[in-house]
Amino acid sequence: MKARLYRLNWVDVVLNALRIVIIVAVIVGAFNTITSGKYTTDQWISLVMSGLAQGSIYALIALGYTLVYGILLMINFAHGEVFMSGAYTAYFLAIYTAKKGWLDSHPFLTILSWMALAAVVSMVVAVLLERIAYRPLRGAPRLVPLITAIGASFFLQYTFKGFYGSAFRTYPEVPALKGTINIGGAEIPIVQIIVFIAAVVLMVGLYWVVEKSKRGKAMRAVSENKEVARLMGIDIDKVIVFTFVLGGALAGAAGVINGLYRPQGVNFFMGFFPGIKAFTAAVLGGIGNVPGAFLGGLLLGVIESLGPNLVLDGLGIPAANQLKDVIAFTMLVLVLIFRPQGILGERLAEKRA
Amino acid sequence: MALLELENVHSYYGNIHALKGVSMTVDEGEIVCLIGGNGAGKTTTLRTITGLLRPREGSVRFDGEDALQYATHELVAKGLAMVPEGRGVFQKLTVEENLEMGAYLRTDAKAIAEDIQRMYELFPRLGERRTQVAGTLSGGEQQMLAISRALMSRPRVLLMDEPSMGLAPVLVDLIFDTIQEINKDGVTILLVEQNALIALDISHRGYVIETGAIALEGPAKELRDDPRVKEAYLGG
Ligand SMILES: Nc1ncnc2c1ncn2[C@@H]1O[C@H](COP(=O)(O)OP(=O)(O)OP(=O)(O)O)[C@@H](O)[C@H]1O
Ligand SMILES: [Mg+2]
Numbered sequence: 001m002k003a004r005l006y007r008l009n010w011v012d013v014v015l016n017a018l019r020i021v022i023i024v025a026v027i028v029g030a031f032n033t034i035t036s037g038k039y040t041t042d043q044w045i046s047l048v049m050s051g052l053a054q055g056s057i058y059a060l061i062a063l064g065y066t067l068v069y070g071i072l073l074m075i076n077f078a079h080g081e082v083f084m085s086g087a088y089t090a091y092f093l094a095i096y097t098a099k100k101g102w103l104d105s106h107p108f109l110t111i112l113s114w115m116a117l118a119a120v121v122s123m124v125v126a127v128l129l130e131r132i133a134y135r136p137l138r139g140a141p142r143l144v145p146l147i148t149a150i151g152a153s154f155f156l157q158y159t160f161k162g163f164y165g166s167a168f169r170t171y172p173e174v175p176a177l178k179g180t181i182n183i184g185g186a187e188i189p190i191v192q193i194i195v196f197i198a199a200v201v202l203m204v205g206l207y208w209v210v211e212k213s214k215r216g217k218a219m220r221a222v223s224e225n226k227e228v229a230r231l232m233g234i235d236i237d238k239v240i241v242f243t244f245v246l247g248g249a250l251a252g253a254a255g256v257i258n259g260l261y262r263p264q265g266v267n268f269f270m271g272f273f274p275g276i277k278a279f280t281a282a283v284l285g286g287i288g289n290v291p292g293a294f295l296g297g298l299l300l301g302v303i304e305s306l307g308p309n310l311v312l313d314g315l316g317i318p319a320a321n322q323l324k325d326v327i328a329f330t331m332l333v334l335v336l337i338f339r340p341q342g343i344l345g346e347r348l349a350e351k352r353a
Numbered sequence: 354m355a356l357l358e359l360e361n362v363h364s365y366y367g368n369i370h371a372l373k374g375v376s377m378t379v380d381e382g383e384i385v386c387l388i389g390g391n392g393a394g395k396t397t398t399l400r401t402i403t404g405l406l407r408p409r410e411g412s413v414r415f416d417g418e419d420a421l422q423y424a425t426h427e428l429v430a431k432g433l434a435m436v437p438e439g440r441g442v443f444q445k446l447t448v449e450e451n452l453e454m455g456a457y458l459r460t461d462a463k464a465i466a467e468d469i470q471r472m473y474e475l476f477p478r479l480g481e482r483r484t485q486v487a488g489t490l491s492g493g494e495q496q497m498l499a500i501s502r503a504l505m506s507r508p509r510v511l512l513m514d515e516p517s518m519g520l521a522p523v524l525v526d527l528i529f530d531t532i533q534e535i536n537k538d539g540v541t542i543l544l545v546e547q548n549a550l551i552a553l554d555i556s557h558r559g560y561v562i563e564t565g566a567i568a569l570e571g572p573a574k575e576l577r578d579d580p581r582v583k584e585a586y587l588g589g
Contacts (some may be wrong), residue, residue, distance in 0.1 A: 071457055214453070221443050221454050230443040233429035233458040233506060 019338065025315060032297045032314030039309060042066055043188035047305045049183070053192035055301020056199030059294045060254035061278030062285065063205055063206060064126075064247030066293035067085065069282070071243045077149035078129055080275015081156035082248050084268065086122030087255025089162055090114040091266045093170055094259065098172035107176035111256065125156065126248030128240055135237075137209035153275075161268040169266040171259035195261045204295045206246065210290055215242055223288070273325070277304075280332040286345020295343060304328050355414070356381045356541055357402065357510060364394075364401045364412035369396040372408065373565040379510070379543050384536050386544040386552040386573070388586060389562035396438050398562070399512045402543075403435050404428050416509075428459050434508030438515055438545075440499040444488030448479055451487050451498055455505030465505070472501035475531065493524045495587065510541045511589040517548045531553055549586035553577045561586070 001112045033039070061083050075080075094114050097103050102110045133152045137145045173276065177194060180187040210216040222229040222239045229236055258274065259266065285296025307327040312320035335342060354380035364372040372394050379385045379424040387396050400406040402413055413420040420428060442451050456465045457472075473480030474552040476497040482490060491513055496516060503511055513532070517525045522553060525548070533555050536542050546552035553559055553573045561582060569576065576582050 214457070217446065217450055217453060218457065220450075222445060224443050224445055225441060228437055228443070229454075230405065230425040231403060231429065231435050231437060231441075232454045232502075233426045234454070235424070235426045 001058030015337065023199035026311050029311035033310050042184065045184050045186035046188065047309060048302055049188045049192050050162045050296055051302035051305030053195040054305065055298040056196050057254050057258045057261065057274065058278045058281045058300055059297025060199055060250045060299045061274055062203060062281040063290065064251050065279050065282040066287055066290060067243050067247045070288040071219060071240055075149065078147065078153040078156060079251060082122045082126045083151050083251040083255050083274060084271030085125045085156065086252030087159060087259060087270060088164060088266055088268065089121040090118035090256050091119050091171060091259065094172050103172060104175060107174060107193055115244040115253050115256045118255045119249040121253030122255065123245050123248035126244040130241060157268050164268065165267060169261035171266060172258060173263065177260060191260055195257050198257055202250060206250065207290060209330035219243060277328055278329055283332060284335050285308045286342030289344045292342055292344035300331065302326060303331060355379060355545065356416055358414040360412045362401055362408045362413060364406055364408045371565055372503055373402065375567055377560050377567060379541060381541055381563035382539065384542045384544060384556045386512065386546055386556040386559045387561060387562060388546050388549040389468045393562045394565040395562060396514055399435060399545060401510060403433060424433055429506060434503040434506050435501045435512040436499045436514060436516060441576040442495050442498050442502065445486055446487055447484050448498060449483045451502050452505050455502035468505055476501060492519050495504065496520060496528065508540060510543065512537065512543045514545045515547060517546065517551065521549065525551065549582065572577055
């Protein structure tokens with residue numbers, strides 16, 4: 001008993017030391033960078049804005065992780081591939097409509113049609129995933145669907161490689177989204193603003209569905225207590241499918257938004273990194289929490305964008321800009337150690353109980 | 354004809370044989386109580402009736418039909434409602450949202466709104482707290498909410514799992530008066546209780562369950578006077 005308490009204390013000491021080291025490193029790095037005057041204010045604004053744009057895409061994908069976790073207490077690790085399937089399929093429509101000149105004549109409607117296609121494809125993939133891979137495993141130990149999800153993820157990657165080949169493709173340029181606007185002295189690409197606004201609109205829409213619609217209320221009821229939800233007459237299978245529909249549609253829309261923001265890199269593997277980043281964002285915001293996932297996405301985008309210049313640069317680490325991913329995954333580990341419930345989430349223990 | 358009928362029902366949790374051949378009936382318009390000690394199988398009986406637990410043997414009939422062919426939500430659609438043990442209100446939903454969930458299968462928005470008002474008249478405390486999340490209600494208020502929520506589906510049969518649990522005597526009286534009124538409005542009631550005295554008081558008939566099997570049954574008055582019931586459940 002005594003020995004055990006003693007050990008626990010040591011763990012605490014080490015964790016607290018780690019915490020202090022990190023905080024000191026962040027403060028020292030930021031202080032050095034800011035006092036060195038290496039970056040101007042408008043450069044900082046640019047970094048924040050591009051972080052918000054990238055973060056918007058993480059946020060939309062993260063919502064899918066969080067919705068499914070909220071209902072089934074499982075991480076749908078194939079969600080990155082759900083994103084890929086819509087993004088990649090809509091790419092072909094994008095090329096076609098660009099060739100036809102519709103992108104120039106009706107940019108808004110054309111992009112909307114890409115989004116609709118991507119959303120439908122991702123939705124169908126997400127629903128099939130639930131039906132074929134996850135539903136038969138409901139009630140199995142939690143590790144089982146997790147492993148299945150990883151398997152499904154590979155399956156989807158290679159299926160789409162089979163469909164579309166392994167070339168890297170590029171979304172067409174959208175003339176209407178070219179140009180910049182001036183915010184506080186910084187020239188911000190219009191596309192970043194559009195990406196951010198689109199994400200906010202989708203998020204607000206989702207929030208309304210979850211909070212106000214009958215289906216959304218049923219989702220929250222199922223998430224809290226499946227047995228009692230069934231006693232209300234709720235068909236929980238339908239609610240679970242609806243959850244995958246919502247998550248899939250958002251991931252598809254995110255796929256097109258991603259194509260507007262970063263046209264290159266359309267490939268069967270393109271879902272992997274955004275998927276992991278979005279998962280990080282969902283954990284950061286508190287997995288299972290809808291506004292948390294959105295907040296986590298934006299925050300991760302901004303941290304990734306600012307972190308290398310603000311902190312790593314100040315600490316004298318060379319080529320800091322290439323360390324974006326390191327920052328993201330360090331964040332994931334730190335959140336899991338120090339605040340597994342995330343920013344807005346409740347303790348995981350309570351959810352399991 | 355019995356509205357609810359169990360015949361030789363055997364239910365299991367894994368290898369645990371929880372119901373060992375339970376047979377019972379509930380007729381339309383009755384209040385029937387099922388009493389028994391901890392772990393006797395009362396909750397298991399209700400879960401079996403509602404399809405949350407599938408029996409390995411025996412039959413459950415609801416309104417003349419084989420109930421086992423239906424999923425829980427389908428039975429709710431046919432008029433079954435249950436107030437689960439320990440209330441089971443949705444803690445993170447507001448009082449009003451909980452009531453709306455009770456009316457999940459109904460589509461008559463106007464009548465639903467009227468019924469919600471009726472519940473607020475029945476339990477004014479719920480009305481005062483309509484926008485509050487249910488997790489912040491007191492135990493008694495949660496019980497009122499659980500009962501109101503079950504009524505929101507306008508059930509034909511209401512199954513209640515220990516509605517008096519953890520309530521002050523005044524509240525117990527209020528809840529049991531309410532049960533009688535619900536019954537007078539035409540709702541058939543199957544009441545599970547450990548508080549045998551008060552349950553037998555308002556019931557027409559009763560069953561006593563012991564370790565998964567019905568030990569005694571009969572009109573409530575007779576059970577109340579039965580020496581075996583007196584000794585085991587009414588404190589001698
Ligand atoms: N989920 C479960 N898993 C395994 N055994 C269970 C489970 N639920 C109940 N049991 C067992 O089944 C038997 C009957 O339990 P049940 O819950 O029906 O009792 P009860 O009469 O409702 O008791 P109480 O008055 O304490 O609520 C008990 O022996 C109990 O331990
Ligand atoms: Mg019980």
